[in-house]
Amino acid sequence: MSEQAGDSRFWKTIFGVKSRSEVVGLVRGVAVAGAIMLASLPLADGLGRALLRLQGLDPAGRASPVSGVLVAILLGILLRNLLPLPAALRPGIAFSTTKLLRLGIILVGLKLSFLDVLRLGAWGVPVVAGAIAAGLVFVTWINGVLNLPDRLGTLIAAGTGICGVTAIVSTAPAIEAEEREVAYAIANITLFGLLAMFAYPYLAPRLLATPEQVGLFLGTSIHETAQVVGAALTYREVFSSDAAFQAATVTKLTRNLFLAVVVPLLAFAHLRRRRLAGQAMVVSPARLIPAFVLGFLVMVVLRSVGDATLQRGLAFGLLDATEWRELTTQLGDTWGSRYLLSTAMAAVGLSTSFTLFRGVGLKPFLVGLLAALLVGAVGLALAWLLGGYVHL
Numbered sequence: 001m002s003e004q005a006g007d008s009r010f011w012k013t014i015f016g017v018k019s020r021s022e023v024v025g026l027v028r029g030v031a032v033a034g035a036i037m038l039a040s041l042p043l044a045d046g047l048g049r050a051l052l053r054l055q056g057l058d059p060a061g062r063a064s065p066v067s068g069v070l071v072a073i074l075l076g077i078l079l080r081n082l083l084p085l086p087a088a089l090r091p092g093i094a095f096s097t098t099k100l101l102r103l104g105i106i107l108v109g110l111k112l113s114f115l116d117v118l119r120l121g122a123w124g125v126p127v128v129a130g131a132i133a134a135g136l137v138f139v140t141w142i143n144g145v146l147n148l149p150d151r152l153g154t155l156i157a158a159g160t161g162i163c164g165v166t167a168i169v170s171t172a173p174a175i176e177a178e179e180r181e182v183a184y185a186i187a188n189i190t191l192f193g194l195l196a197m198f199a200y201p202y203l204a205p206r207l208l209a210t211p212e213q214v215g216l217f218l219g220t221s222i223h224e225t226a227q228v229v230g231a232a233l234t235y236r237e238v239f240s241s242d243a244a245f246q247a248a249t250v251t252k253l254t255r256n257l258f259l260a261v262v263v264p265l266l267a268f269a270h271l272r273r274r275r276l277a278g279q280a281m282v283v284s285p286a287r288l289i290p291a292f293v294l295g296f297l298v299m300v301v302l303r304s305v306g307d308a309t310l311q312r313g314l315a316f317g318l319l320d321a322t323e324w325r326e327l328t329t330q331l332g333d334t335w336g337s338r339y340l341l342s343t344a345m346a347a348v349g350l351s352t353s354f355t356l357f358r359g360v361g362l363k364p365f366l367v368g369l370l371a372a373l374l375v376g377a378v379g380l381a382l383a384w385l386l387g388g389y390v391h392l
Contacts, residue, residue, distance in 0.1 A: 029092015029347070030100070036079065036346035040071035041338060047071070048226075055198070055234050065197055065230030069165045070190045072342040073183060076349015085350060096347035098173070100340050102292035105170050107336030109299025110328045113307045116253040123389035124216060124247075127382040128254050131220040132262065134378040135161030139371045146363045150273055151177045153367065154266050155185035160371040163256040164189050164224035169341060170259055174267040174290050179351045186345070188368030193223035196372060201235040207380060213387030215247020220255065220379035223372070228252040247390065260297050264289045303328060 048064025117125060136157045143153025154175055158167040168185045171177070200222060204214040214235060222228045232248035235241060267290070306315040306324055315324035 026091045029089040033096045033343045033347040036075050037342040041068045044068040044071040065226050068342045069345045073345040073349040076346040077352050080350045081354050093347045101344035104336050104340030105292050106295035109296040110303050110332030112300050114304040123386045130382050131379045132161040135375045138374045152181045159189035175270040183352045184364045189223040192372035193227040196222045197227040197231045201231045211241040211244035212247045212390045213383045215244040216383035216387045218248040219251025221376040
């Protein structure tokens with residue numbers, strides 16, 4: 001094999017381009033998406049502080065309940081529809097929506113540990129699983145009743161049932177979703193998740209008896225991790241209950257771990273629908289369990305082993321508690337969730353024209369509303385039935 005051919009294969013494998021010169025063009029698109037990401041993060045923090053103040057909470061030192069990922073995609077869509085998109089940016093935008101997205105999902109795994117499942121206990125896990133299953137089954141059914149695209153319903157189901165934006169962007173490549181479907185699904189879970197964040201902390205104590213029940217309810221019925229934390233903070237401040245805050249956050253982290261199980265199941269269902277529709281499909285393990293899901297699992301295992309060994313002194317015998325927390329926070333939260341996923345969603349926004357939404361209308365938001373209400377009702381019922389057995 002010639003040196004030129006080897007060089008071409010290297011750039012194709014790593015960056016999806018044929019030559020070093022094309023990398024320069026790719027960088028332009030990534031740089032634009034990255035600039036939108038950098039603008040979205042302080043804007044999301046500012047909006048989050050405003051929302052916390054509306055609830056009577058001091059925002060100092062608290063995480064924003066507004067995701068930078070949401071603001072990034074909205075800014076991307078706004079710029080895409082106000083300004084022409086130069087052709088030179090498209091390779092970098094495509095790179096951001098594929099490779100950077102997958103890398104971000106992999107690093108998010110470092111935020112999660114199997115030890116959280118053990119903390120929630122044998123009674124808490126069925127609450128989480130029941131809420132997820134209810135969301136997936138119901139959304140699939142109502143999506144068919146309203147005759148919406150299967151992929152759109154799958155994304156809304158994943159976002160509602162599992163973990164909001166992260167579930168949507170993880171499921172999208174596995175089911176070959178389009179940009180407009182991703183944008184619609186993110187708008188859905190963000191809107192109804194924010195409404196739940198405001199309402200549920202005040203509704204829960206009227207319907208549930210113990211802080212653990214309240215925490216289970218908040219953790220299973222609100223979509224985004226940031227929204228769950230915001231709701232749990234509100235409840236803690238208003239009702240002076242740290243137990244509910246702990247239960248809510250652990251429940252949400254446990255929901256997030258189900259991502260590794262549900263994404264392959266949704267990929268299988270998607271391939272099965274295509275095969276039943278008469279399309280020739282080869283169902284291989286690589287299509288059912290994408291490489292980025294395996295990478296996500298590897299990161300979860302690393303986090304779990306690190307947490308377990310930390311209890312005996314040092315994480316992996318090398319890092320103390322502060323060093324391990326800083327490492328996992330930097331890679332999983334800062335780089336995975338904030339930088340990479342926000343850059344990828346900015347690129348999705350830059351790929352999304354308003355013309356793509358014609359003909360879909362408000363039906364997806366009806367699906368999202370009904371799904372949010374159902375998951376909330378199921379979470380409430382299961383928390384009432386089983387929450388009394390959960391003690392963190």
